[in-house]
Amino acid sequence: MHLMLLGAPASGKGTQATRLAQRFGLVHISTGEMLRQACVEGSDLGILAAEYLSDGQLVPDHLVVELVLDAIDRAPGGFIMDGFPRTLRQAKAFDTMLQQRDLPLDAVILIEVADCTLIERGTGRRIDPVTGQIYHLLFAPPPAEIAGRLEQRDDDSAQVVKERLYIYQHTTSEVVTHYQQQNLLTRVDGSGPPDKVFDHIFGLLSLNPRQAEQ
Numbered sequence: 001m002h003l004m005l006l007g008a009p010a011s012g013k014g015t016q017a018t019r020l021a022q023r024f025g026l027v028h029i030s031t032g033e034m035l036r037q038a039c040v041e042g043s044d045l046g047i048l049a050a051e052y053l054s055d056g057q058l059v060p061d062h063l064v065v066e067l068v069l070d071a072i073d074r075a076p077g078g079f080i081m082d083g084f085p086r087t088l089r090q091a092k093a094f095d096t097m098l099q100q101r102d103l104p105l106d107a108v109i110l111i112e113v114a115d116c117t118l119i120e121r122g123t124g125r126r127i128d129p130v131t132g133q134i135y136h137l138l139f140a141p142p143p144a145e146i147a148g149r150l151e152q153r154d155d156d157s158a159q160v161v162k163e164r165l166y167i168y169q170h171t172t173s174e175v176v177t178h179y180q181q182q183n184l185l186t187r188v189d190g191s192g193p194p195d196k197v198f199d200h201i202f203g204l205l206s207l208n209p210r211q212a213e214q
């Protein structure tokens with residue numbers, strides 16, 4: 001299965017992609033996670049990307065497309081894209097990649113959440129550096145024994161979350177239109193609790209006979 005999750009910053013893409021990847025045995029390809037990892041490792045890519053990430057700006061298309069190209073070639077059993085594509089140019093490059101490999105997308109799910117909720121989710125997010133698990137101080141509180149080791153992402157300050165939201169609204173909306181025109185896009189209300197959002201997405205995927213066979 002080849003899936004894509006679209007949605008604004010902190011809409012719940014990572015949370016749902018993790019669950020869907022486990023449920024369907026897919027490789028979870030998160031460009032944000034790969035870029036953050038490159039920054040931690042101090043690779044050439046990480047050095048180039050660091051400033052864009054901390055300011056909430058998009059990393060140049062060619063760098064991200066190169067990363068994704070490599071990642072899909074290492075996911076022969078299927079993938080779920082999280083955070084890519086973010087621009088029309090990335091979407092078109094991705095279409096070409098998939099056509100060349102004869103890998104049609106099965107579904108593109110757009111998770112929709114109100115802006116005020118996005119800011120609340122982004123600023124309250126905390127990550128466990130040991131397991132990579134995503135928590136939220138209010139909505140998905142961590143067990144007490146690990147609370148002390150949780151980290152906040154550099155780009156989760158209120159100011160940077162707002163900047164990322166502005167960029168999403170002015171750039172990534174073109175990507176939504178792109179997949180809508182291909183009749184691949186399904187909108188999902190992401191405002192409920194994670195289990196409810198997951199059940200909704202799972203139900204949609206199970207209804208599609210092509211995916212149910214896989």
Ligand code: AP5
Pocket residue numbers: 007008009010011012013014015016031032033035052053056057058059060061064082083084085086090121122124125126134135136137139140155164190191192193194195197
């Ligand atoms: P990236 O890591 O992709 O960030 P993002 O798209 O802004 O999305 P987030 O990771 O912030 O949120 P999410 O939707 O995954 O939500 P989550 O599940 O964590 O990108 C970061 C940066 O990398 C970009 O700004 C850019 O610089 C660069 N980059 C990445 N990809 C790029 C690309 N393709 N091109 C160029 N640059 C790129 O949930 C958020 C919080 O809410 C969590 O605390 C969670 O516990 C909670 N939560 C989740 N679901 C629910 C729910 N249903 N109810 C209540 N709380 C919930």
